Amino acid sequence: MFLKNYCIAGIALLISSLSIAQNKTVVSSPSKNIQLEFWLDGQGTPMYDLMYKNRSVILPSSMGFELKQTITNEPLPALKDGLVITASSVTGADDEWTPVWGDVKSIRDHYNEYDVTLSQKGDKAISFKIIFKVFDDGVGFRYEFPEQQNLNHFIVAAERTQFHLTGDHKAFWIPGDYDSNEFSPNVTNLSEVNADDASLAASIFAHQFFDKDAVQTPLMLKSKDGLYINIHEAALVNYPAMNLHIDKSNFNLSSVLVPDALGNMAYLQAPAKTPWRTILVSDKATDILASHTILNLNDPSVIKDPSWIHPTKYVGIWWEMHIGKSTWDYAGNQNATNFDPSVLKPSGKHGATTANVKKYIDFASKHGFGGVLVEGWNVGWEDWFGQYKENVFDFVTPYPDFDVKELHRYAASKNVKLIMHHETSASVTNYERQMDTAYRFMKANGYDAVKTGYVGHIIPRGEHHDGQWMVNHYVRVAQKTASYKIMLDAHEPVRPTGLSRTYPNWLACEAARGMEFNAWSTGNKPRHETIFPFTRFMGGAMDYTPGIFQLDLSYWDKNKKETIHTTLAKQLALYVTICSPLQMAADLPESYEKRLDAFQFIKDVAVDWDDSKYLEAEPGEYITIARKAKKTNNWFIGAITNENKRSTDVALDFLDNNKKYTATIYADAPDADYQKNPEAYVISKQVVDNKSILHLTLAPGGGCAISVVPVK
Numbered sequence: 001m002f003l004k005n006y007c008i009a010g011i012a013l014l015i016s017s018l019s020i021a022q023n024k025t026v027v028s029s030p031s032k033n034i035q036l037e038f039w040l041d042g043q044g045t046p047m048y049d050l051m052y053k054n055r056s057v058i059l060p061s062s063m064g065f066e067l068k069q070t071i072t073n074e075p076l077p078a079l080k081d082g083l084v085i086t087a088s089s090v091t092g093a094d095d096e097w098t099p100v101w102g103d104v105k106s107i108r109d110h111y112n113e114y115d116v117t118l119s120q121k122g123d124k125a126i127s128f129k130i131i132f133k134v135f136d137d138g139v140g141f142r143y144e145f146p147e148q149q150n151l152n153h154f155i156v157a158a159e160r161t162q163f164h165l166t167g168d169h170k171a172f173w174i175p176g177d178y179d180s181n182e183f184s185p186n187v188t189n190l191s192e193v194n195a196d197d198a199s200l201a202a203s204i205f206a207h208q209f210f211d212k213d214a215v216q217t218p219l220m221l222k223s224k225d226g227l228y229i230n231i232h233e234a235a236l237v238n239y240p241a242m243n244l245h246i247d248k249s250n251f252n253l254s255s256v257l258v259p260d261a262l263g264n265m266a267y268l269q270a271p272a273k274t275p276w277r278t279i280l281v282s283d284k285a286t287d288i289l290a291s292h293t294i295l296n297l298n299d300p301s302v303i304k305d306p307s308w309i310h311p312t313k314y315v316g317i318w319w320e321m322h323i324g325k326s327t328w329d330y331a332g333n334q335n336a337t338n339f340d341p342s343v344l345k346p347s348g349k350h351g352a353t354t355a356n357v358k359k360y361i362d363f364a365s366k367h368g369f370g371g372v373l374v375e376g377w378n379v380g381w382e383d384w385f386g387q388y389k390e391n392v393f394d395f396v397t398p399y400p401d402f403d404v405k406e407l408h409r410y411a412a413s414k415n416v417k418l419i420m421h422h423e424t425s426a427s428v429t430n431y432e433r434q435m436d437t438a439y440r441f442m443k444a445n446g447y448d449a450v451k452t453g454y455v456g457h458i459i460p461r462g463e464h465h466d467g468q469w470m471v472n473h474y475v476r477v478a479q480k481t482a483s484y485k486i487m488l489d490a491h492e493p494v495r496p497t498g499l500s501r502t503y504p505n506w507l508a509c510e511a512a513r514g515m516e517f518n519a520w521s522t523g524n525k526p527r528h529e530t531i532f533p534f535t536r537f538m539g540g541a542m543d544y545t546p547g548i549f550q551l552d553l554s555y556w557d558k559n560k561k562e563t564i565h566t567t568l569a570k571q572l573a574l575y576v577t578i579c580s581p582l583q584m585a586a587d588l589p590e591s592y593e594k595r596l597d598a599f600q601f602i603k604d605v606a607v608d609w610d611d612s613k614y615l616e617a618e619p620g621e622y623i624t625i626a627r628k629a630k631k632t633n634n635w636f637i638g639a640i641t642n643e644n645k646r647s648t649d650v651a652l653d654f655l656d657n658n659k660k661y662t663a664t665i666y667a668d669a670p671d672a673d674y675q676k677n678p679e680a681y682v683i684s685k686q687v688v689d690n691k692s693i694l695h696l697t698l699a700p701g702g703g704c705a706i707s708v709v710p711v712k
């Protein structure tokens, strides 16, 4: 088995991973693929660089901080230069842990670690530590501020971490907005990044505080010589999210933290630590998808008995509002200032009625779905949107046509769980006041999962979705829901950083441009879902809400000219290429009832896995993944492409030896095309074994989904 938490004394393997040359400390990864160098330059500035298989990934880059006193706002001496090393140590670990859910059943955590303590000189000297963990697929480093005489509580005015890249890499990026991640990912060279490009526009809340040369992480990069590089962060707690400012003259990227309402970045109390800054690198794109380094850098689960946490597929009263068939609000009046049933009469279009919810419960129960999400059940939707009002929702008062008790009884009788919806409208002070009441109400009425939402300008006013105050809020919600044994799906939060390891009840986040944009904007591009696994999903699962079968939206509304920019077979493949313990079958029951043969794949596909094989991938172009469903011998394969047609051969050599399987192939029809004929699919079956090779043809904007089940 693996060595556990070894320390330098007496372990030859580790000593060989460390060397000191020209005052540089060199730390290698266990396989020696990756080498990190750390040193202080002539000014006493902390510096690092990074090599992968003897190729430069990060050129010499500086590290450090500017700090201020909390009360007086006076600057403290900057932690950027004039530093000396006062202590250092090398350790490492080779552990294995079992995630509560995820893409594999067990994860190896194998790294060499270098800890260095740096100090200023003189009486007022402040010291801090940098911890580097060097894995075979990348590096994580964080700063720590130990408890000390000259540093108690303090303000981070700026973090000065650089990532000096070797050239004008191809970048998969979204703007460094402070409030929204709901942008179409762009693909340009770093020198061409223009975060102010209006065509990327996210929501009406984006683009308020802006640096046109700044992008969000996870930032995916490809160098001209074929290295795949990913920069992100892990364990974002009590600190703002990090954006990256690009110096286009030399491709040096520097950290820019999301400020608070006063323009400060973070308030810390020693002992304190920052999130990990992560750099993943490989010459194979699939290694980036297979990486568990970000999870490994997060703390183990705080939930001792996770038996109540159950990955689930769900349906819900949701898409019908987004396509305009029904409404969230009761009276079809979104400009009323409050809900007064003597004034506001039912419009007949309200989605969350008892009768409609029962239809969805029946459908879920008949087809084996665990959950039914209901949005628009509580009063407040008349004036929620863009109002910047403090008290919009109370999370316990249903509309008159939504019978909480009866639906509790009915769902339980059909073995289905209702999923609660808490749209906070970003009035977070209001939500914080009501969380306990809201969660008690949920438990009393049989709900064990909540979808939260943060559409709008944050209250407290001036705070940002991605700032320290909100980062702490999202974590508080994860903790508090856990204390009530409630699972969590957060929409419009900060992008995830692997915290689902620590809080496995935090099943998924949105934090990106999901399926909803296909309903009411010009839609997501065909390449969209080939980029996300390299960007947004690096930090954790997404509630993307795939499974739209009625791809021609003029069916619902003749004024809609756009179709969704995928084929139907690609919608199926997304259940495999998107790894999430929470997956919606997002379309309406009637869309599925018309195509039950294709719907069978959504019914069969798993949401929790024993193993995943990342077979081939190129960001922005294609991805093919095979996953083995938890505690079964069933495999599911998903292949997707961008706007280009594609052929590929998938070798099934991961199947058990000497075993026969039935492969059911849900493919694009020969004439399928995301623009002209998106709903054309063909389903075929064949017996396969581990010598078989499946030849797949994907339409423009297409995909292929395959279930592979042992022959009985």
Ligand code: NOJ
Residues within 6 Å of the ligand: 318, 375, 423, 453, 455, 491, 492, 510, 516
């Ligand atoms: C945005 C969320 O992403 C979406 O899923 C939800 O339906 C609306 N807000 C309303 O809360």
Ligand code: CA
Residues within 6 Å of the ligand: 182, 491, 492, 510, 514, 516
């Ligand atoms: Ca959203």
